[in-house]
Amino acid sequence: MTNVLENYTSLKPNNKELQNYIAYYYFDFSLKKNTVKKFIFYPHYRNALTIYKNSRISFGENSSYVSPDKEKEYEISYTGIHQHSRVGKIQAPFNKIGIVFQPLGINNFIEFPLCKVIDESPKANFDYFGNTFNSTLKLVYSTDGIEQKVNLLDDFFINRLNPFKEERLTDAVRLIFEKELAVQQLSETLGFNRKTLYRLFKKHLNCGPKEFLTIVKFRKALNLYQSQDTKPQLTEFAYQNEYYDQSDFIKHFKKVTGFNPKKFFSNISHLGSEDTFWTLLGN
Known part of the structure; x- marks a missing residue:
């Protein structure tokens, strides 16, 4: 990447097991000094670790700001499942790595419940993986x-793999993606009460099942x-995605993103080859 001033690349793990x-x-x-990258990113059922080299991050209620800091070797932050859009601002130069987990992915690399x-x-300052992770980051x-x-990141995570064993929650998440069942239907299908379902979601995903369902649908x-390739009419698209009507569709999108559909x-941008969709803003 000689002479490239900025770049965004996304890749799946090379290890097939890790892709689960x-x-x-x-x-x-970005090497463009004195410039600021500003964007809106939206709720996701995935969670992520974000690592910056020689930068510092600060968080507001629904925002984050990253600025250069040569004294800070690595800034490691964690973003879980969030229900509202957030505004990010990054001052260049910066060098960033993201590790985007499947919904229950990070639970397979930690020894305790996520909560x-x-x-x-x-x-900010997520240091759970300690010095071993920092050594990997240097490489x-x-x-x-x-x-x-x-491959280096793959090696680190495959050596930490400790499969998540709460099958009730694994089944619940699978059913949400397959059938988009409402919370009561989900509870009845799984054969345990709503309180247990709620407790499992809060313990291992730090969100409730209803919030998770809303984000999955979005x-x-x-x-x-x-x-x-051919974008559908919004009325047709609302029914296609099992919204009650166009009004329900608009209400849902405004609640999640702050914008009507x-x-x-019209303002969304696709970054990389995976499902990273941001609204890029002016400086």
Whole structure:
């Protein structure tokens, strides 16, 4: 990438087993000094670790700001499942790595329930993986080859793999993606009460099942719309995605994104080769 001033690349793990837990890695850098990258990113059923080299991050209620800091070797933050859109601002130069987990992905690399590991989201200074992870990051940042970077991250996570054993929650998440069942239907299908379902979601995903369902429905609609070469009429699209009517569709999108669907879809940008969709803003 000689002479390239900025770039965003996303890649799946090379290790096939890890793909069950890690959706993709992304590598994002900019050498354009004194410029600011500003964007809106939207709720997702996935959660992520974000690593910056020589930068510092601060969080507001629904925002984040990253600025250069040569004294800070690595800034590692965690963003869990969030219900509202967030505004990000990154001041260049920056060098960023993202590790985007499947919904229950990170649970396969930690020894305790997620609610015990993460007490807030987003969380700066995420140091759960300790010095071993920092040693891996040094290797990742010191190599220029993207495939080599992916292999180094793969090696770290495959050595930490400790399969998540709460099958009731695994089944619940699978059913939500397959059938989009309402919470009561989900509880009845799984054969345990709503309180137990809620407790499992809060313990291992730090969100409730209803919130999770809402985000899954939004993301499915977003991915489907972006995948179609000929964009459908919004009324047709609302029924296609099992919204009650167009009004329900508009209400849902405004609640999740802050925009009506027409404005949202007209301003969305696709980054990389995976499902990263941001609204890019002016400086």
